[in-house]
Amino acid sequence: MTWDLLLAGGEPFDVAVEGGRIAATGKGLPRTGARVVEDVGGLLVTPGLIDLHTHVGPGYWGIAPDPIAWHTGVTTWVDAGTAGAFTLDGLLRRSFDVRVVGLLNISAVGLSGRTGESRDLGNCDVALAIDTVQAHRDRIFGIKVRIDRETVGDNGVEPLRRAIAVGEACGVPVMAHVGSAPPAVDEVLDLLRPGDIVTHCASGIASPVGPAAVRAGARGVLFDLGHGSGGFAFDVLERQLDLGLRPHTISTDLHARSVYGPAFDLPTTMAKVLAAGLPLAEVIEAVTVRPAAALGLDGGTLDVGAPADLAVFAVEPGAFEVADAHLQVRTAPLRLVNVATYRKGQKLTPRLPEPPAPWIPLTGAQRAALSRRERDLRALLSQPLVGPDGLADQFPRETK
Structure with missing residues (x-):
């Protein structure tokens, strides 16, 4: 059996995916049986x-x-x-x-x-x-x-x-x-x-x-x-x-x-x-x-046999104020921080949020936070992904 995906090492157990559905679960599933292995050790895997x-x-x-x-x-x-x-x-x-x-x-x-x-x-x-x-x-x-x-x-x-x-x-x-x-x-x-x-x-x-x-x-x-x-x-x-x-x-x-x-x-x-x-x-x-x-x-x-809709979370203990x-x-004594989300075994990719509709009432603090988030995203995406030491020469020139 070859699986499309294996989430390995998480709690409560490993989860293998084939054809968009859960194919196997259990502790210590063989990693050699999966095309893609994601190590989720120390993390919580939920539906x-x-x-x-x-x-x-x-x-x-x-x-x-x-x-x-x-x-x-x-x-x-x-x-x-x-x-x-x-x-x-x-x-x-x-x-x-x-x-x-x-x-x-x-x-x-x-x-x-x-x-x-x-x-x-x-x-x-x-x-x-x-x-x-x-x-x-x-x-x-x-x-x-x-x-x-x-x-x-x-x-x-x-x-x-x-x-x-x-x-x-x-x-x-x-x-x-x-x-x-x-x-x-x-x-x-x-x-x-x-x-x-x-x-x-x-x-x-x-x-x-x-x-x-x-x-x-x-x-x-x-x-x-x-x-x-x-x-x-x-x-x-x-x-x-x-x-x-x-x-x-x-x-x-x-x-x-x-x-x-x-x-x-x-x-x-x-x-x-x-x-x-x-x-x-x-x-x-x-x-x-x-x-x-x-x-x-x-x-x-x-x-x-269930659909391979899966979520992977870090469980962070602490004291978190919520309103x-x-x-x-x-x-709250803990919070769940999402690490990855899968729909039918496919990992969902990042999407930028839409701006609020013009009729939505927002506080000054909410508007300031949205502006700050936009500036932070722009600054992050404006920087080259890696420096010269993180690149490879993809098309080397011939040497004479």
Whole structure:
């Protein structure tokens, strides 16, 4: 057997790749059996991370995933409702290095604007959404609905009821965003079915910490972190943990306003959950096998035969200050620093980040940091890669 790639010496074991899938795992796999051997001794090898709540489709909130994926280990990006039936083609026609799957917005206009997509119930067309999901079962794995006062106006939980009708007809879960009331968060939670997902589960604005939250968790509603710009508060998560409610999945809600902070990326968001006291093994499950199972995706494991979506991390112990969406600070005991990311066994290559869209509000400190990063990149790339002693004479002249 000859493998395309062998990640050797890492924890928990060596991983061999052939044809874009995991071919073998174990300690001390023979290096002579691989065309390419990467020594990852002292490093942690995980399945490629799955971010259950991101925004990479067209519109106000969307970002490009590839410039972030290669240095964060996130190989599957779930676009959570950026696209509706009217705008889905704008997402499906884009080409990515990473895997992008979607949750269809119950509103056909999707997130083309900042908010308000479900104020006109004419956009929440159940039949149209069912037809759209059925036509794209290879890319659409659920329904997304935002339920807060700005998004739904006077329509209350009716958009959620319609999303659930689509979910039932198509056999897919519904992800419900919770935020500012009305409607009350309890109304949302009481409608969700086992296997449905409440994102922004530790929101400091919605604060789902009452009996309805406990009931929802007990009947199998999945709690997803969904950090975003305003969807995560340490004190709410800590109260939920006291109630026995744990985030089933950890996601960033990464979009054009949260990517510059406070969410930043998935490893940073994971560090925040570590700071709240969850163990590393559980945190890794919450960004790999659990989101895969929630949507019925392949991957999320290091099992033989699984897609060779892999992430390699250095585990750095220390005391790392991290902040939630409301600038409450906690200290993480470690952080994961990505060393390499592979999609179907191919190493993702560096990509420069895109500049922020002109409508994104940024602080002076954020703008200064972006300018500093641009200067640092320019200075780095303006220098010759090596000096004369690092070169070879590629075309020697003939000597007489």
